[in-house]
Amino acid sequence: KAGVTQTPRYLIKTRGQQVTLSCSPISGHRSVSWYQQTPGQGLQFLFEYFSETQRNKGNFPGRFSGRQFSNSRSEMNVSTLELGDSALYLCASSLASSSYEQYFGPGTRLTVT
Amino acid sequence: GQQVMQIPQYQHVQEGEDFTTYCNSSTTLSNIQWYKQRPGGHPVFLIQLVKSGEVKKQKRLTFQFGEAKKNSSLHITATQTTDVGTYFCAGNQGAQKLVFGQGTRLTINP
Numbered sequence: 001k002a003g004v005t006q007t008p009r010y011l012i013k014t015r016g017q018q019v020t021l022s023c024s025p026i027s028g029h030r031s032v033s034w035y036q037q038t039p040g041q042g043l044q045f046l047f048e049y050f051s052e053t054q055r056n057k058g059n060f061p062g063r064f065s066g067r068q069f070s071n072s073r074s075e076m077n078v079s080t081l082e083l084g085d086s087a088l089y090l091c092a093s094s095l096a097s098s099s100y101e102q103y104f105g106p107g108t109r110l111t112v113t
Numbered sequence: 114g115q116q117v118m119q120i121p122q123y124q125h126v127q128e129g130e131d132f133t134t135y136c137n138s139s140t141t142l143s144n145i146q147w148y149k150q151r152p153g154g155h156p157v158f159l160i161q162l163v164k165s166g167e168v169k170k171q172k173r174l175t176f177q178f179g180e181a182k183k184n185s186s187l188h189i190t191a192t193q194t195t196d197v198g199t200y201f202c203a204g205n206q207g208a209q210k211l212v213f214g215q216g217t218r219l220t221i222n223p
Contacts, residue, residue: 033211043156043201043213056210090155098211099144101158102203 002027004093004105012111018079021108025072025093031055032074033098034066037088037107046089048098049074055097078110086112115140117204119214127222132189134217136202144205145178145185150216151198159187189219197221 005024013019025032033056034046045058049068066076072093078085088109092102116139126132136145144163148156160169162178162185169176175188189196199216206212 035213042215043203045210045212048210058210092156099205101146101161102148102156102211103158104148104155106155 004091004103006089006091006105006108008108009106010109010111012113013081014113015081015083017081018077019081019110020075020077021089021091021110023074023076023091023093023105025074025091026103029093029095029103030072031094031097031100032068032072033092033094033102034074034076035090035092036060037090038086043090046076050097081112083112086110115204115206115209115212117202117212117214119202119217121217122215123218123220125220125222126192128194129191132192132196132219134187134200134202134219136185136187136204136214138183138204138212140206141182142204143182143207145182146203146205146211147176147185147187148201148203148213149198150201154198156201192219192221194221194223 007022031050033048036044048056052068063079068074088107090107091105094100118137146161147159150156166180167178173190199218201216202214203211
């Protein structure tokens, strides 16, 4: 079974730009969660999607948004990038919810200059 | 909101020594999960504990869930260099989001 894939793996953007990251979950998994990982803050929950609906949301500004498609693939978007948005963005899929084990993708390393 | 605290933040041991990381939640958890992230890698699921007082073992790793379901621990016996990485606990409260602890970074002197 193929694992979680994320594209792109690396991204460099400048302040003020926007970015879209993509995540393809494991086949059959319907829940996709997004996390931001930084050295100082650890793993911070962004949002969780299930059947195209946002089920949970973390404490991030409205510049961070996401969506899920009917095939369970998910995208997250960050608008008006700030230097502090530089981080590793991890996507995790699970069968039905975050109560189940999460399978993480390799992440997208975003650098904002 | 729900918070999960994990200590210590860093731990350096000699190969062969034991290692323990502790996780404490501000609220009662429905379950707790443990993950390991190798340097440069992504978190990998280790185990999930659901029952009060539950103890599970995986070879040299022992996981415990407290009686009140508010704390948990991971103990590694006789560490090996392959154990290097950051260990995260993550707590779940019902249908709420999964909240990760800050992680314990384990380094080992061979």
